[in-house]
Amino acid sequence: MKIVVAIGGSILIHDYNAKMFKIYSDILKDLSKEHELFVVVGGGKPAREYISVVRELGCGEAQSDAIGIEVTRINAQLLLSALGDSAYQKVPENFKEALEYSAFGKIIVMGGTEPAHSTDAVSAILAEYINADLLINLTSVDGMYDKDPNKFEDAKLISEIHASDLVKFLEGKDVKAGTYEFFDMTAAQMIKRSKLETVIANGEDPENLVKIVNGETIGTKVVSD
Numbered sequence: 001m002k003i004v005v006a007i008g009g010s011i012l013i014h015d016y017n018a019k020m021f022k023i024y025s026d027i028l029k030d031l032s033k034e035h036e037l038f039v040v041v042g043g044g045k046p047a048r049e050y051i052s053v054v055r056e057l058g059c060g061e062a063q064s065d066a067i068g069i070e071v072t073r074i075n076a077q078l079l080l081s082a083l084g085d086s087a088y089q090k091v092p093e094n095f096k097e098a099l100e101y102s103a104f105g106k107i108i109v110m111g112g113t114e115p116a117h118s119t120d121a122v123s124a125i126l127a128e129y130i131n132a133d134l135l136i137n138l139t140s141v142d143g144m145y146d147k148d149p150n151k152f153e154d155a156k157l158i159s160e161i162h163a164s165d166l167v168k169f170l171e172g173k174d175v176k177a178g179t180y181e182f183f184d185m186t187a188a189q190m191i192k193r194s195k196l197e198t199v200i201a202n203g204e205d206p207e208n209l210v211k212i213v214n215g216e217t218i219g220t221k222v223v224s225d
């Protein structure tokens with residue numbers, strides 16, 4: 001399969017150490033024996049911290065986004081360092097480059113592209129661009145809940161949602177630099193229009209990636225309308 005894997009920055013660089021980069025690199029190397037992999041890495045805490053400094057300097061949203069993008073690319077570079085020869089050792093800055101670099105038959109790792117969305121959207125657009133079979137979004141929660149699990153104890157995980165309902169759920173949510181909701185509207189719209197097979201799951205347990213690729217049902221599956 002041709003698979004796009006989005007890994008949230010908060011998972012990879014939670015504690016400013018190499019642990020998760022190493023674990024994910026081993027899993028990705030293993031999966032790449034059978035699948036063509038494109039990985040999109042988020043910014044996490046370092047992105048939010050840098051963005052708050054740019055804001056203090058009085059810069060606007062697009063400039064704050066640009067700093068966020070740079071941080072996602074640093075995280076992508078770190079994952080490339082962990083992957084070594086299994087990955088193409090350059091971070092694509094756009095989708096065309098990602099496709100070009102993939103001709104070498106190695107794992108591709110990228111971060112952000114342009115302002116006004118998060119790496120969730122990058123992964124969904126990339127999945128469209130390369131005509132992926134599967135989009136996996138690894139985040140720091142188990143998937144999508146019927147209400148905020150941080151506020152409501154009885155919040156239930158939604159195992160399956162239609163793409164149009166995901167779009168409806170995200171309408172009116174915040175789109176400021178560094179503060180994207182659990183999932184990004186642009187990503188949801190891409191998934192809807194291209195009927196991308198998508199799974200949103202918890203990446204704190206890296207084995208979840210293997211389980212999803214092997215067809216196990218975990219997290220939230222987004223199904224086409």
Ligand code: UTP
Pocket residue numbers: 008009010041042043044045047064065066067068069072111112113114115116117118119120122176177178179180181
């Ligand atoms: P993330 O994709 O990590 O955003 O990119 P996020 O959803 O806010 O962070 P997590 O997933 O909760 O950790 C970090 C920031 O970089 C900018 C945005 O400001 C985003 O919030 N960014 C990223 C872009 O503007 N364009 C991109 O293509 C990617």
